[in-house]
Amino acid sequence: MPHYRCFIPENALSFDQRQEIALAFTDIHCGSTGAPRSFVSVTFLETPEGQTHEHGKGYFLDGGNRAGRSEEVKQLLLSDLTQAFARVANVSPDNIPGRITENPASWTMEGGFVLPEPGQEGPEWYAAAEAAAAAD
Amino acid sequence: MITFNCTIQEGIVPEDIRPRLASELARITTGFVGGNPDEVSVNWIEIPHGFGFRGGRLSTTSAVRGEIPPGLQQETRVELMQSIQDMWMDLTGCTTDELVVSARDRRDN
DSSP states (O other): OOEEEEEEETTOSOHHHHHHHHHHHHHHHHHHHOOOGGGOEEEEEEEOTTOOBTTBSSOEEEEEEESOOOHHHHHHHHHHHHHHHHHHHTOOGGGOOEEEEEEOGGGEEETTEEOOOTTOOOHHHHHHHHHHHHHO | OOEEEEEEETTTSOGGGHHHHHHHHHHHHHHHHOSOGGGOEEEEEEEOTTSEEETTEEOOOEEEEEEEOTTOOHHHHHHHHHHHHHHHHHHHOOOGGGEEEEEEEOOOO
16 A cells, blocks of 8 residues: 556556656655555556446546555545646546545555554554565 | 456567466455455456656556455455465566556545
8 A cells, every 4th residue: 555546548658758757756755645656556547449447437546555545645645646647648637537545554464464544554564665675 | 246357568478378367366365355256357458668667768567456245354455465465476476566456445436
């Protein structure tokens, strides 16, 4: 966690655009929350023309985060992500709906550790995250 | 109903071991929460190369996301996730840093 799923039309984005968006999302999320970079996952899911995905048609940003952040932080995060996506994809932000859903951190194990609640990350957890990033 | 959505990166988890992974997910999970292993649903979502990133770089991470009946004690939930992690690492050869396991309460909408 976090995991951002980007629903996109088929062939809408090049590899370079996808990578730029993934980097931007990582920068934005970590800048907003202080999370380690290696924990930010971004996946792009293409929808063939004429078909729909679980949120309808076209673009959709679906974020899954740890619970415990304020509504203000979540809305600002989603707005920043949408703006970054729109800039790289050359699409109006109005055409990129999205949401951020949350689950308790304690329901997920990542890097061998149960995730701490936001604000409860101890030195051991950060050390493990840094080790994981270094091993990539 | 217990459901698992396994999001894997192309080329990381061979197709021929997926049935074993699925049956082990069902066996382990019903061992903790009860139920019939045959009624556990396991879905595979393979992300094509170049479409999955972690930390801004191409990802090799698998995400095993389970939805289980609500109310499991946290200590038991951790044991369940640990057991799934151990099994997955054993069968796939991945490291702890290449695996995310979750056991979420099912939401009955």
